[in-house]
Amino acid sequence: MRPLSALPTPSVASVSAFLPYPPPAAVAAKSFTPSPGPGPGPAAATAPQIRWAHASGAGPAMSSSASSAEGKDGGEFTEVVIVRHGETSWNASRIIQGHLDAELNDIGRQQAVAVAHRLSKEAKPVAIYSSDLKRAAETAQTIARICNLPNVVFDPALRERHIGDLQGMKLQDAATERPEAYKAFVSHKRNQQIPGGGESLDQLSERCVSCLYKIVEKHKGERIILVSHGGTIRELYRHASPTKPLHGKIHNTSVSVILVSDTTGRCIVKAVGDISHLQETGVLDNAFGGDKNSA
Template identity: 50%
Template sequence: MSVLHTCSGVKPPRHSSLSSSESVNIPLGISFPTTKIILLHNGKTASTTHNLISTRFLTRRVKMAESLPLVISPSGSSSVDPAYCEIIVVRHGETGWNVDGRLQVADRLAKEFKISVVYSSDLNRALETARTIAKTCGGLEVIEDQDLRERHLGDLQGLVFSEAAKICPDAHKALASQRTDMEIPGGGESLDQLYKRCTTALQRIGRKHKGQRVAVVTHGGVIRALYKRACPNDKSGGKVLNTSVNIFQLSDAKKWILKTWGDVSHLSQTGVLLTGFGGNRTSG
């Protein structure tokens, strides 16, 4: 069973890459889960907030029928082309199920790559994964970056999803809007603002670490925006699974190359959350 998603819906050969250097518009369309979600933006865990809205869906754990394909560039742990920064973007692990998942992705990165530094969203669910990776990779520094946070949902933060439309109808309407420039009342971001924030952050990291390999731990919405930057002609990369590995190469000329997308082969032995808090537009 493969969860690899690539630009134009085609699986590339093992050594191929996909690139873009153009600015893009954010894709339209939004869907809502039938389950309750939690809109947390303060870094606190949601272990006792099952009745709150979240940027993530309820999950079910499934056993993988077979090992997922390892789709990695042949460079492995060797040096990075000095013209580029190679950034391994990982979606945070989910508290409550995947201590093993965090350890597995950390162990994989330590074995396969020589990482110079780890960046992370400053929200707890990302920091937990980032610290695990940093420790496993030899005690690396973790640099917290607020620009790697998930989309801020304004007045909807912390509300019960089933009651959001009644309590904050304007904010709920903004979240459901097909307009990518629609801001959510209460300080919430539009999809365009999210896109600009996180793509600018990754480009900044790329410039600072040219010729190096960096790990970045962040959230589903951020990673989807990065995918659109690298693959502007593709509508969607699909769901972004917890602890998935996504590898980008960035140059000073703002050329982005997507080398690996949605790789969770490190989870093939213990199971993976295929519906794991969605990984879609409203997930964290």
């Protein structure tokens, strides 16, 4: 019997207030080449800890349209709905994925369907963008199909952080087998790159924030969906709300919402990490990724 724990209440900010994270200067989007790697890893050896949504849990209210949200800017906002990909066997086994291309497992596919049905009942988005890694791509394609969107636009700038020499390793083995890379991975220095071609947090932030504004520029005043990864999503929220750190976890297929001013580019965090749609599938509380060491 797998232990259960109660779901934390999602963090929600009012439309006119900031919630969690420091905005790096936006730079030109960079192109990344997929790193070759093994397929999905083995099933977790220990019993996973499942976290379930409350049966009566309701997600944070979402505006019916992006233009209905007004803050101090007094203009229109683009509503960006950000979804983390569904669970993979590597998440369950606590394997560091980074740019390696693990697929969704059965639970992850169920989570993708659940979040897709949730989004299909809300205001229809005009477009859906996704990381081109399989776990995000399949999640996005499921959402597009159920929400009756014509296609998914794939952008490598929405990928997870590249973790260099640690990619494909279990977290518990990284400190002893790749000590230098592990030290860089857990470093608090945002300019610290990881040996083996890994990115620094600043580099990750620059590419994903630049991508966010590039997409918003195409869809001013509208509602769009981005499907990405735990580390990337945390950096987007760090940019959106620089004064408050994010202490919670961005679980698989959690829904977060950022409003971006069409006139000033100012961001407002409306909701963070909502998983009220996962009442039946639940989420692995001890799965790797989605926290400060996400990958």
